[in-house]
Amino acid sequence: MREIIDAALKDALKTQDKTRISTLRLIRAAIQDRDIVHRGAGKDPVTNDEIMQILAKMVKQREESAKAFEEGGRLELAEQERNEIAIIRGFLPKQFGEEEVRQACQQVIAEVGAEGLRDMGRCMNALKEKYAGQMDFSKASGVVKGMLQ
Numbered sequence: 001m002r003e004i005i006d007a008a009l010k011d012a013l014k015t016q017d018k019t020r021i022s023t024l025r026l027i028r029a030a031i032q033d034r035d036i037v038h039r040g041a042g043k044d045p046v047t048n049d050e051i052m053q054i055l056a057k058m059v060k061q062r063e064e065s066a067k068a069f070e071e072g073g074r075l076e077l078a079e080q081e082r083n084e085i086a087i088i089r090g091f092l093p094k095q096f097g098e099e100e101v102r103q104a105c106q107q108v109i110a111e112v113g114a115e116g117l118r119d120m121g122r123c124m125n126a127l128k129e130k131y132a133g134q135m136d137f138s139k140a141s142g143v144v145k146g147m148l149q
Contacts, residue, residue, distance in 0.1 A: 001048040002031065005091065019080070023087040030054050052092065052132040059088050096135040104131055105143045117148050 005027055012020040031054060035045045046054070066081035089095075096104065108126045112119060123144050128137060 001051045001091070005031075008091075019083050020087055023084045026084075027055065027058065027088065027091070030058060049132050053128075055088050055092050056132065059085050059092070062088070093134050096131070101135050101140050102143055104135065105140055105147060109144065109147055114148055117145065120144055120148055123148070 005024060009021065009024040009028070012024055031046060031051055034050065034054060038045060062081045062085045066078040066085070069075070069078035069081060104127065105123070108123050108130065109119075112122050112126055114120070114123050120141075124137065124141060127135070127140055127144070
C-alpha cells in the first residue's frame, strides 16, 4: 500500500496537481506518525489493514470538516475537503452498499454467535477487522443493533 501511495505522489509531482500532492503528503505523514507510535511501543511498522483504517479515519474527519464549513458558509473550504475525500477514497476498497452492509452484519452475527445487545461490541470488532475501509461503521452499528434486538 505504501508503494502505491508513493507512486501516486510521484505522479502528482510530475503533473503538478497541488491538491493531490498535499493530500498524499498528509496520508504519508499520518502513516509515519503511526509508525513512530508503533516503534515507541516496540511493534512492527503499520500493516496494510492499519493503513486502510488510517485512510477511513481521514475520510471521516474530512466529511465532518466539510459539513462544518458548509454550515459556516465557507463553501470553498468545504469543496477543498470534498476534493481531499475523493483522493483518499481512491486508495480505499469499494464501499459497501446498504444491502452488502446488511449481509456482512448478518454473517458476523452468526460467526460470533451473538444473541443480544451485550454482544454488539464483539460484532463491531469483528466487522472492523474483516471489512476495514469498506463500510461506514456508524451505519453498520445501527444495522447490528437492529438485528440483535
